[in-house]
Amino acid sequence: MLALAVSGKLRASGSQYKRLDVGRDSVTIMPIMNICVIGTGYVGLVGGACLADRGHKVTCVDIDTDKIARLLKGELPIFEPGLDEIVARNMKEGRLICTTSYKEGAKDAEIFFITVGTPPKENGEADLQYVYKVAEQIGQHMNGYAVVVGKSTVPVGTNRRVKEIIAEQYSGEFDIASNPEFLREGSAVDDFMNPDRIVVGVEADRAKKEMEKVYESFECPKLFLDIESAEMVKYASNAFLATKISFINEIANVCEQVGASVDNVAKGMGLDARIGPHFLQAGIGYGGSCFPKDVRALAQTAGTNGYDFKLLRSVIDVNQHQQLHFLERMRKQLGGFASKTIGVWGLAFKPNTDDIRESVALEMIEQIIKEGGLVQAYDPRAIENVKKEAPQVTCVDSAQCAAHGADALLIATQWDEFNIVDLSQVKANMRGDIIFDGRNMLDPDFVRKQGFIYFSIGR
Numbered sequence: 001m002l003a004l005a006v007s008g009k010l011r012a013s014g015s016q017y018k019r020l021d022v023g024r025d026s027v028t029i030m031p032i033m034n035i036c037v038i039g040t041g042y043v044g045l046v047g048g049a050c051l052a053d054r055g056h057k058v059t060c061v062d063i064d065t066d067k068i069a070r071l072l073k074g075e076l077p078i079f080e081p082g083l084d085e086i087v088a089r090n091m092k093e094g095r096l097i098c099t100t101s102y103k104e105g106a107k108d109a110e111i112f113f114i115t116v117g118t119p120p121k122e123n124g125e126a127d128l129q130y131v132y133k134v135a136e137q138i139g140q141h142m143n144g145y146a147v148v149v150g151k152s153t154v155p156v157g158t159n160r161r162v163k164e165i166i167a168e169q170y171s172g173e174f175d176i177a178s179n180p181e182f183l184r185e186g187s188a189v190d191d192f193m194n195p196d197r198i199v200v201g202v203e204a205d206r207a208k209k210e211m212e213k214v215y216e217s218f219e220c221p222k223l224f225l226d227i228e229s230a231e232m233v234k235y236a237s238n239a240f241l242a243t244k245i246s247f248i249n250e251i252a253n254v255c256e257q258v259g260a261s262v263d264n265v266a267k268g269m270g271l272d273a274r275i276g277p278h279f280l281q282a283g284i285g286y287g288g289s290c291f292p293k294d295v296r297a298l299a300q301t302a303g304t305n306g307y308d309f310k311l312l313r314s315v316i317d318v319n320q321h322q323q324l325h326f327l328e329r330m331r332k333q334l335g336g337f338a339s340k341t342i343g344v345w346g347l348a349f350k351p352n353t354d355d356i357r358e359s360v361a362l363e364m365i366e367q368i369i370k371e372g373g374l375v376q377a378y379d380p381r382a383i384e385n386v387k388k389e390a391p392q393v394t395c396v397d398s399a400q401c402a403a404h405g406a407d408a409l410l411i412a413t414q415w416d417e418f419n420i421v422d423l424s425q426v427k428a429n430m431r432g433d434i435i436f437d438g439r440n441m442l443d444p445d446f447v448r449k450q451g452f453i454y455f456s457i458g459r
């Protein structure tokens with residue numbers, strides 16, 4: 001059945017779905033695909049909603065019944081700027097369906113996106129059990145030709161294994177593809193809608209054509225590669241960005257020794273077009289659900305294939321050292337953490353998200369509590385998750401409340417709202433007068449003028 005959508009309305013006419021976008025001077029024909037997205041988390045929900053917004057018919061499947069129930073009630077299970085509006089609009093207009101039923105998701109699906117988690121195992125390797133479980137389910141429910149697309153971050157070889165698992169269950173024709181995702185939490189909708197590039201690994205021409213249809217409305221370079229290279233692009237990109245962070249953190253540590261300012265050094269470096277200004281912000285290190293696990297997974301993959309990736313091992317060491325070094329500075333300044341009250345600003349692993357996976361803030365808090373310190377923490381979005389995942393952390397309702405009666409303040413996540421907190425009020429609220437700025441977000445001269453003892457990194 002071919003459906004033509006004119007000004008958003010569908011009508012039947014053949015063997016596939018098309019949409020007509022009628023602009024002022026031109027008429028564009030866009031394919032509409034039936035897409036099943038499996039795993040409705042940060043990547044799956046954002047990707048599914050954005051693809052629906054581009055006109056595709058998307059069914060998001062998740063085994064988390066609570067998550068799907070909340071979505072069906074019109075609530076978002078995660079915080080991501082702009083996502084609520086896009087999910088609501090596309091659900092209302094019938095292009096986005098959320099369900100726990102694989103059967104419903106697989107019905108008429110031309111594309112399956114696998115977007116489940118690939119968390120780290122104890123030894124750093126990516127845990128692929130969720131991806132392989134989904135492959136089994138797809139094999140059981142597939143009912144016609146489709147392309148199964150791996151979007152989860154997975155080591156080389158995983159998508160070929162997915163193909164084998166599906167083929168054990170399903171004897172019809174299908175293809176696989178690897179389509180790593182580069183969105184960043186905090187700006188995920190904009191990143192998905194306006195990507196720098198789309199990378200797709202394919203082995204069959206038919207799969208390439210299907211993927212071209214999925215992304216036809218996206219204006220950016222589209223790179224079609226072999227499957228193994230596509231899988232590797234994601235790990236190499238994240239490992240490179242993590243290397244840039246660890247590099248600037250090392251430079252910051254040298255700056256401290258020689259009396260230079262890492263802010264000025266980063267500015268001078270970033271103006272070089274070969275280097276660029278991004279990921280040159282010194283701080284207490286990277287965290288989150290991607291960099292730590294992906295860097296470790298790549299180092300591990302290299303190792304199991306007989307290659308010692310020395311640079312990556314150093315990147316990991318430097319990252320770990322950054323927070324330990326800062327904790328040591330705090331410990332020294334405070335004469336130990338025992339019975340000291342530390343106000344903490346920021347719990348999410350970065351600003352504009354509620355995600356606390358591998359958050360440096362939480363790792364530091366854990367250590368402070370272990371050494372007898374008392375913590376009162378505030379985050380604009382992550383408190384609900386902290387209450388569930390780290391109930392030992394006392395959370396308060398505002399940045400001022402976190403400062404109240406504190407001996408020292410630790411800034412652990414660079415939320416914009418911390419820039420506009422009234423520091424004279426903070427000073428009046430605190431028992432002590434020390435600010436440890438782990439994200440170099442405040443102006444040292446200004447903070448010192450307010451009467452604080454101020455520590456940051458590399459300046």
Ligand SMILES: NC(=O)c1ccc[n+]([C@@H]2O[C@H](COP(=O)([O-])OP(=O)(O)OC[C@H]3O[C@@H](n4cnc5c(N)ncnc54)[C@H](O)[C@@H]3O)[C@@H](O)[C@H]2O)c1
Pocket residue numbers: 038039040041042043044061062063064067115116117118130133134151152153154181182183184185289290
């Ligand atoms: N979060 C990011 O910023 C980001 C960016 C790029 C790539 N990635 C990669 O994308 C993948 C997903 O990451 P995420 O952050 O969206 O994870 P997430 O934990 O937010 O979401 C995963 C979802 O999959 C669901 N799930 C697990 N098993 C399932 C199954 N058998 N069937 C259906 N649903 C199932 C879970 O309930 C969960 O809702 C990971 O490989 C990650 O590395 C993440």
